[in-house]
Amino acid sequence: MKDTEIAVIGGGPAGLMAALAAAEMGARVTIIDRNSRLGGQLVKQTHKFFGSEKEYASVRGIDIGRLLSDEVLKNPRIETMLDSTVIGYYPDDGVLGVEFEGKTFVKIKPKKVVVATGASEKFLPFENNDLPGIYGAGAVQTLMNEHGVVPGENVLMVGAGNIGLIVSYQLMQAKVNVKAIIDAAPCIGGYWVHASKVARLGVPIMTSYTIKAAYPNEATGTLERAVIWQLDDRWQPIPGTEKVLKVDVICISVGLSPLTEILWQAGCEMKYVPQLGGHVAVRNENMETTVPGIYVAGDVAGVEEASSAMIEGRLAGLNAAKSLGYDDGTYSEKRLEAIKRLQNLRSGPVGEKIRQGLAQLVSSGGDYNA
Amino acid sequence: MLKTCGIPTEEELASRIPPKDRRKKGPVVMIECFQKIPCNPCFTACKRGAIQKFEDINDLPSIDFDKCNGCGLCISKCPGLAIFVIDETYSEDEATVSLPFEFLPLPREGEEVDLLDRSGKKVGRGRVLKVRNGKYEDRTPVITVTVPKGLSMVVRNIRVGGDLR
Incomplete structure (x- = not known):
C-alpha cells in the first residue's frame, strides 16, 4: 500500500494545475496518468490559446503542456506515475487501485483525491x-x-x-x-x-x-x-x-462527455446536465464533490475550455491542500483570485451555456469559505 | 454570414473597417473580431496603447486608430488570427496587406503568390514584400503582400505554389 497526501487522477491541464497548486501550499502530491507523458490533450493543441496572460493566452497548447509538465517534474513535492491507469476506487477504505506501468497492481491510499480524468468523444x-x-x-x-x-x-x-x-x-x-x-x-x-x-x-x-x-x-x-x-x-x-x-x-466531432466512472464508484451525487456534456458530479465552489475529500476539475467537472480547466484545477488543488491544514496565509487570497478569474472567463455570451449548466450543479457554500 | 459559414457580410465588416481618412495616412490595423469571447492578448501586445484596455475580458477590442502606426506586433499574438494591417498608401495602384500565415511552404520575399478573399477564392496575384518569422511571431509568420488597390479590404489570405486541391 502506497501513501500520499493528495492523489491527482489525470495529468492534463486541470490535473497539472491542481498538483502545482497543492504543492505550492506545501502538500505532497501523486499524479497518476495512463499516458506516457504528462499534458493530456494539450500535447495535441497546436493553436495559440485564448484568455488572458494568466491563462497563457497566445501560447500554444502544446507549449503550455510542456511548461506545466516541466514545472511538475522538477517539483520535489510532486511524484508522477505515468503509463498507470486508475482502475478503481474503493469507498469503504478510500483506496485507489492502479494498474502501474501496465504491469503490476498497486494500491494507493491518499488522504484527498482530485479527479481530473477529462472527457471522451461522443x-x-x-x-x-x-x-x-x-x-x-x-x-x-x-x-x-x-x-x-x-x-x-x-x-x-x-x-x-x-x-x-x-x-x-x-x-x-x-x-x-x-x-x-x-x-x-x-x-x-x-x-x-x-x-x-x-x-x-x-x-x-x-x-x-x-x-x-x-x-x-x-x-x-x-x-x-x-x-x-x-x-x-x-x-x-x-x-x-x-x-x-x-x-x-x-x-x-460532435462533443464530449465527462469521464466519470471513478466518481460513480466513489458514490458522489451525480446529475445529468446537458450543458456540461452529460453526467457530472454535484460540487461546491471549492470543486469538492458530495463525498468529502474528493474533488473534481476540468472536463470531468463539465466540458469546457482548457483555460477554465486550468483554473478549476488550481482551485481544487488549493482546497485539497487547505483541507489537510496547509495554508501559508495566502490561501484565501489565491482562492478568491481563482474564483474571480473563472467568473471572468465565463461571464460573456459564449459562457452562457456553462453558466446555465453550473447553476444546476454547484451547491451553495463551501467547507472552507474564507 | 459569420455565424452560419464563418464569412462576415459587408454589414458585419463595416464596424471593423478603419476610417477612410486614417487609411489615407499609412498602415493601420483592422481587427476582424466579431464575437465576445474571453480573450485580450491584442491589448497586451500593443506597445502604443492603440488597443484600449478591456473593461471586461469578453469585450471586443476597441481601437484608437490615431495611436496605431500599423507596426503589426499584434498580428501574430491574436489566437484567432483575426488581425490584419492594411497600407493603402503603398503606391499609386497597389496597397499592402499584412496577414498571419501558418502554412508551409512559406513564400520567399519577392515571390508572386495567389491572393485569396475571406472565402478562399482567388481574386488576383500579389508580390510578397516581407516575411516576419522570428521568435516573437512564435510560428505564426506574418506576410506582407502587395494587392491591387481596390482589394485591400478583400484579400485576407495567400496561396503559395498554386491550387493544390
Whole structure:
C-alpha cells in the first residue's frame, strides 16, 4: 500500500494545475496518468490559446503542456506515475487501485483525491458508421500531431464546434483536403475566428446539415463516399437535399462527455446536465464533490475550455491542500483570485451555456469559505 | 454570414473597417473580431496603447486608430488570427496587406503568390514584400503582400505554389 497526501487522477491541464497548486501550499502530491507523458490533450493543441496572460493566452497548447509538465517534474513535492491507469476506487477504505506501468497492481491510499480524468468523444449513429476511415476528431489529432501520420486525403468533418474547426485547420496545414465541415445546428458552435480561419482556406462550412450514410469501396471495404443532407428548422432531414461527397475520411466531432466512472464508484451525487456534456458530479465552489475529500476539475467537472480547466484545477488543488491544514496565509487570497478569474472567463455570451449548466450543479457554500 | 459559414457580410465588416481618412495616412490595423469571447492578448501586445484596455475580458477590442502606426506586433499574438494591417498608401495602384500565415511552404520575399478573399477564392496575384518569422511571431509568420488597390479590404489570405486541391 502506497501513501500520499493528495492523489491527482489525470495529468492534463486541470490535473497539472491542481498538483502545482497543492504543492505550492506545501502538500505532497501523486499524479497518476495512463499516458506516457504528462499534458493530456494539450500535447495535441497546436493553436495559440485564448484568455488572458494568466491563462497563457497566445501560447500554444502544446507549449503550455510542456511548461506545466516541466514545472511538475522538477517539483520535489510532486511524484508522477505515468503509463498507470486508475482502475478503481474503493469507498469503504478510500483506496485507489492502479494498474502501474501496465504491469503490476498497486494500491494507493491518499488522504484527498482530485479527479481530473477529462472527457471522451461522443459518436453519431448513421449507416455504416463503423467503416475504416471514420474517426473521432481526437484520434485524427493523435495520429497527426503526436505520430506525424495523416489519416487520408479527403475529409468530411462532422461538427463545427471548436474542435471540429481546429482539427480541420490542422488537417489543411498537413495538406489534407477538408471537403466540407457540416453541423446539424443552424449556427456554428465554435468561435467565429476559428470558422473564419478555415473559411479563408476555401473550406465550406454548412450549417443545418447532417450525415445520412457512409459507403465503402467495394474492393477495399474502406470508406469511399459520404452522403449528407439538410435539416429543416425542426432538425428533420429534408428528402431530396442529399449530396454525395467523395471522401476517404469522416471525422466526427460532435462533443464530449465527462469521464466519470471513478466518481460513480466513489458514490458522489451525480446529475445529468446537458450543458456540461452529460453526467457530472454535484460540487461546491471549492470543486469538492458530495463525498468529502474528493474533488473534481476540468472536463470531468463539465466540458469546457482548457483555460477554465486550468483554473478549476488550481482551485481544487488549493482546497485539497487547505483541507489537510496547509495554508501559508495566502490561501484565501489565491482562492478568491481563482474564483474571480473563472467568473471572468465565463461571464460573456459564449459562457452562457456553462453558466446555465453550473447553476444546476454547484451547491451553495463551501467547507472552507474564507 | 459569420455565424452560419464563418464569412462576415459587408454589414458585419463595416464596424471593423478603419476610417477612410486614417487609411489615407499609412498602415493601420483592422481587427476582424466579431464575437465576445474571453480573450485580450491584442491589448497586451500593443506597445502604443492603440488597443484600449478591456473593461471586461469578453469585450471586443476597441481601437484608437490615431495611436496605431500599423507596426503589426499584434498580428501574430491574436489566437484567432483575426488581425490584419492594411497600407493603402503603398503606391499609386497597389496597397499592402499584412496577414498571419501558418502554412508551409512559406513564400520567399519577392515571390508572386495567389491572393485569396475571406472565402478562399482567388481574386488576383500579389508580390510578397516581407516575411516576419522570428521568435516573437512564435510560428505564426506574418506576410506582407502587395494587392491591387481596390482589394485591400478583400484579400485576407495567400496561396503559395498554386491550387493544390
